[in-house]
Amino acid sequence: MEQGENQSAGSFVVSSSDNNELEDLPVKERCFEQREALPGEPRCVVCGRYGEYICDQTDDDICSVECKTILLARIAAKTKPAVKAAKRVNLPLGDESFCIKDINFPNIPTLADSRISSLRTKLDICVKGDAVPDPIMCFSACGLPEKLVHNLETAGYCMPTPVQMQVIPASMSNRSLLVSADTGSGKTASFLIPIIAHCSQVRSQESTSNQGPLAIVLAPTRELCLQVEEQAKVLGKGLPFKTALVVGGDPLPQQIYRIENGIELIVGTPGRLIDLLMKHNVDLTYVSVFVLDEVDCLLERGFRDQAMQIFQSLSQPQVMMFSATLHSEVEKMSNSLAKNVISISCGNPNRPTKSVKQVVIWVESKKKKQKIFEIMKSKQHFKPPAVVFVSSRVGADLLSEAITVATGLEVVSIHGEKTMKERRENLRRFLTGEVSVVVSTGVLGRGMDLLKVRQVILFDIPNSIDEYIHQVGRASRMGEEGMAVVFVNEEDRRIFKELVQVLKTAGAPIPRELANSRYTAGVYVGSERKRKLSSRPNRGKLSKIISQCMMSGINSFKKHKQDTL
Numbered sequence: 001m002e003q004g005e006n007q008s009a010g011s012f013v014v015s016s017s018d019n020n021e022l023e024d025l026p027v028k029e030r031c032f033e034q035r036e037a038l039p040g041e042p043r044c045v046v047c048g049r050y051g052e053y054i055c056d057q058t059d060d061d062i063c064s065v066e067c068k069t070i071l072l073a074r075i076a077a078k079t080k081p082a083v084k085a086a087k088r089v090n091l092p093l094g095d096e097s098f099c100i101k102d103i104n105f106p107n108i109p110t111l112a113d114s115r116i117s118s119l120r121t122k123l124d125i126c127v128k129g130d131a132v133p134d135p136i137m138c139f140s141a142c143g144l145p146e147k148l149v150h151n152l153e154t155a156g157y158c159m160p161t162p163v164q165m166q167v168i169p170a171s172m173s174n175r176s177l178l179v180s181a182d183t184g185s186g187k188t189a190s191f192l193i194p195i196i197a198h199c200s201q202v203r204s205q206e207s208t209s210n211q212g213p214l215a216i217v218l219a220p221t222r223e224l225c226l227q228v229e230e231q232a233k234v235l236g237k238g239l240p241f242k243t244a245l246v247v248g249g250d251p252l253p254q255q256i257y258r259i260e261n262g263i264e265l266i267v268g269t270p271g272r273l274i275d276l277l278m279k280h281n282v283d284l285t286y287v288s289v290f291v292l293d294e295v296d297c298l299l300e301r302g303f304r305d306q307a308m309q310i311f312q313s314l315s316q317p318q319v320m321m322f323s324a325t326l327h328s329e330v331e332k333m334s335n336s337l338a339k340n341v342i343s344i345s346c347g348n349p350n351r352p353t354k355s356v357k358q359v360v361i362w363v364e365s366k367k368k369k370q371k372i373f374e375i376m377k378s379k380q381h382f383k384p385p386a387v388v389f390v391s392s393r394v395g396a397d398l399l400s401e402a403i404t405v406a407t408g409l410e411v412v413s414i415h416g417e418k419t420m421k422e423r424r425e426n427l428r429r430f431l432t433g434e435v436s437v438v439v440s441t442g443v444l445g446r447g448m449d450l451l452k453v454r455q456v457i458l459f460d461i462p463n464s465i466d467e468y469i470h471q472v473g474r475a476s477r478m479g480e481e482g483m484a485v486v487f488v489n490e491e492d493r494r495i496f497k498e499l500v501q502v503l504k505t506a507g508a509p510i511p512r513e514l515a516n517s518r519y520t521a522g523v524y525v526g527s528e529r530k531r532k533l534s535s536r537p538n539r540g541k542l543s544k545i546i547s548q549c550m551m552s553g554i555n556s557f558k559k560h561k562q563d564t565l
């Protein structure tokens with residue numbers, strides 16, 4: 001692993017020398033003090049961390065006194081106790097401190113403030129706001145329904161990611177949230193888990209015959225909505241929790257029919273949801289949670305009015321806003337949507353995730369096609385499955401055909417002009433491994449969890465550095481290492497300054513033409529870059545790729561009209 005890479009995952013991983021040191025230490029009191037289990041090592045049966053502590057009353061491996069208490073409580077109840085859902089409370093104004101405790105295990109002490117803040121530092125979590133609830137260390141620690149905890153385990157979620165550790169308790173205390181965290185860090189589950197807990201609690205307690213939706217998740221693309229709804233169904237399985245997908249391209253009557261038959265969560269794109277609400281009378285009285293996923297995109301011109309219109313039809317819901325890229329304007333706008341918002345930031349938002357190696361190649365537009373063919377024909381450089389991002393719909397179709405002709409690879413394209421059926425089918429073929437390359441416009445750039453993808457190629461660099469961060473992020477999930485190959489030339493000068501900053505921060509090589517361009521004037525790319533380069537163990541390989549890729553190509557590849565999300 002290269003220096004500085006894989007920090008978010010690295011915070012949980014210890015080297016074997018750290019390992020020996022830790023094993024001599026006394027029994028850990030709290031589960032977060034324990035390290036992650038290395039492959040083949042015993043795991044704590046409660047939280048999945050290293051199970052170093054053997055509890056006398058059982059043969060199970062346990063990591064700490066905290067998890068021992070939980071385990072003993074479970075044993076005492078003979079079977080696993082039915083976990084009661086946490087009560088959703090409205091905090092009285094001026095309340096100084098509030099902490100989510102596991103109501104099933106009240107004997108577990110809460111941490112002192114100083115230890116909470118050192119825990120947050122350790123997890124790379126920053127919070128802003130009044131009385132922010134403490135982070136949780138395991139899913140069973142904040143009163144989630146037992147079935148939901150079971151579904152999480154089945155999905156392979158042994159323990160929460162840092163963003164989930166902080167967002168879940170904050171959300172369950174009914175507060176509105178503005179959350180920024182790295183791409184691929186688990187933001188989706190961080191809002192779905194509290195939504196599912198809330199919906200199933202309401203439905204199991206409800207005496208009225210209300211079957212209207214209780215929560216709405218808005219996202220900017222159909223594919224992202226599809227993915228979020230799919231994940232919601234997996235996590236909510238077996239609970240009184242049904243979902244409706246409201247996106248364009250699918251028949252509206254079916255969506256209406258589904259909602260009329262009773263659902264808890266609507267996942268939709270703003271345009272189609274507005275359309276549905278105008279044409280049909282959906283009772284939104286009980287919608288108490290409103291999520292804006294990719295909020296910076298949803299509050300941009302184009303989506304903003306629609307998102308606000310939907311928000312205004314709700315009665316003071318809890319608002320949760322998420323993105324890997326957030327700036328001050330969004331923060332200001334978020335305050336107009338909700339009061340007393342908690343801001344949570346995890347890892348390194350507003351930058352490409354450290355897990356992705358960025359290889360920027362200076363290549364003239366007319367040589368781009370030849371360059372991508374060279375990469376895809378090279379066993380060394382091509383790491384399928386791969387996503388290729390382009391700026392136009394026509395470009396996506398032309399390039400996918402050209403790659404097939406030049407390399408023999410089967411390639412599909414996805415963009416806004418295809419029918420929903422085609423988009424679904426092409427995404428399915430790519431995700432199931434039937435085809436190894438997808439050429440896409442920005443529609444796959446944000447939020448898409450393309451699990452096996454470790455390589456993205458930015459054939460056309462996007463218009464903004466934020467979209468760049470999201471597209472690069474498709475090459476890594478949960479801290480897995482990936483690579484982004486980025487084609488750049490003078491035509492992309494609008495983004496040069498920010499791109500150079502981003503590359504400098506990541507210690508990535510900067511092509512000579514980019515470093516010397518007058519459009520990067522004012523951005524220092526001198527010795528610091530050299531120092532960073534020389535400390536990278538793979539620099540030989542990287543510079544070889546760059547020099548190879550700088551060799552020329554063939555025909556021009558026309559830019560076509562910009563695709564919109």
Ligand SMILES: Nc1ncnc2c1ncn2[C@@H]1O[C@H](COP(=O)(O)OP(=O)(O)OP(=O)(O)O)[C@@H](O)[C@H]1O
Binds near residue numbers: 451
């Ligand atoms: N606690 C967990 N344990 C294991 N895997 C998890 C956990 N939480 C989420 N994941 C997995 O991590 C991957 C990334 O999660 P997710 O798509 O929510 O990231 P994200 O932060 O929304 O990224 P992006 O900003 O790119 O949308 C998914 O495959 C998800 O299933």
